[in-house]
Amino acid sequence: MSQSAVSTAPVKPAGVAERAxxxxxxxxxxxxxxxxxxxxxxxxxxxxxxxxxxxxxVESYLVPSPGATLDVLLDKPDYLWQHSWVTTYETLLGFVIAVVVGVVAAVVMVYSSTVEKTLYPILLFAQVVPKIAIAPLFVVWLGFGITPKILIAVLIAFFPIVISMVTGLKAVDPEMLQLSATMGASPWQTFLKIRFPASLPHLFSGLKVAVTLAVTGAVVGEFVGANEGLGYVILQANGNLDTPMLFAGLLVMSLIGVILFVIVEIAEQLLLPWHASRRDGSVTTSY
Incomplete structure (x- = not known):
């Protein structure tokens, strides 16, 4: 048989069966x-x-009917949309800042034990302090603008990002790091090719928690001092005993958190199709 007649089909590894x-x-x-x-x-x-x-x-002024809540959502869509956009903007900006600062802090902590031992207790202390207790201080220091709300969103979303990123960077197989050093890779190349990709599943776990907490942080900041945002809507409705509006604000706030969570989940699916948690439809199976 001539060499050209030999089949060029790929050889299947032993013990592995393909499926569509x-x-x-x-x-x-x-x-x-x-x-x-x-x-x-x-x-x-x-x-x-x-x-x-x-x-x-239960009295209607305590728990409104679903119909009354729906009427508020349909009768005042512009009002709710205006305040929802303010809260969403504060949430997204605080979340992005928390991601950037959190990832950088985690990398520095992993590569420097001195920084980790110094910074970790401070981060833990900042996390356990109730944000609703320190929010008035930010209003006094920074005024009634958007800055205090963003800062509270950053603080409340920062901790899960740092912890998950540190865990991911430390969870890399030591043999992979040794192999990288043996192959002559620089620390920067090792970080880009091995450490950072391996930490992404842990990071996204923290991001999904942080993005929902960022909504809470923005609303907490609006509770303390604001004239716009869903926190302002809920506070005004509570003061006026307007429970349908209060429930409508709570539903919209919850919807924002769910949508942001789903966006992060979709980003994880697109960026990490190789991870084990995304292999429900894998193309191969061992037998």
Whole structure:
């Protein structure tokens, strides 16, 4: 047999069988199977809310009906959108600053034990101090503008980012680091090619926690002193005993947190398709 007649098909490794990627229909079914439980729980909570309000088990000025809350959302969309955008802007800006500062701080702490021993107790102390307690100080120091809200969002989102990034950087296999040094890679090359990619799964776990906490931080800052934002809306509605508006503000705030969480989750899926947690539809399986 001539050499040109030899098949050029790739040889399959022993013990590995290929399977086709799941179809769109299959992925849709799997997504439905994963999401029906939380959807069912939310529906059950909504039904319980409706039953409690319809049966007048609680006074309407304490717990408004779903219909009254929906009427507020439909009657005042511009008002809620204006304040929602302010809170979202504060949240995103605080979250981005927390990510940049948190990642840099984590890298410095990992590469310098002196900095870690010095900085870690301070970070822990800053985390355990209730942000609602120090928020008035920021208002006194920085005024009633947007800066105190962003600063509180940074402080409340900073800690999970630092901790997750430090954990990820330290979780790298030591043999990989030894191999990198043996191959003559510089510390910067080792960081870019090995340490940083390996830390991304841990980092994204912290980012998903931090982005929801950033919403809370922005709203807490608005509670203390603001004339716009969802925190201001909720505070005004509470003072006026306008519970439908209060519930509408809470629902919108929760929706912002969920949307930001989903965005980070999608970014993780796009950037880390190789991670083990993303291999539900893997193309190979061992037997």
């Amino acid at each position: 990627r799941p179809s769109l229909r299959r992925r849709t079914v799997e997504a439905a199977e994963k999401s029906w439980r939380p959807v069912a729980l939310l529906l059950a909570c909504f039904v319980a809310w409706w039953v409690i309000s319809a049966a007048e088990l």
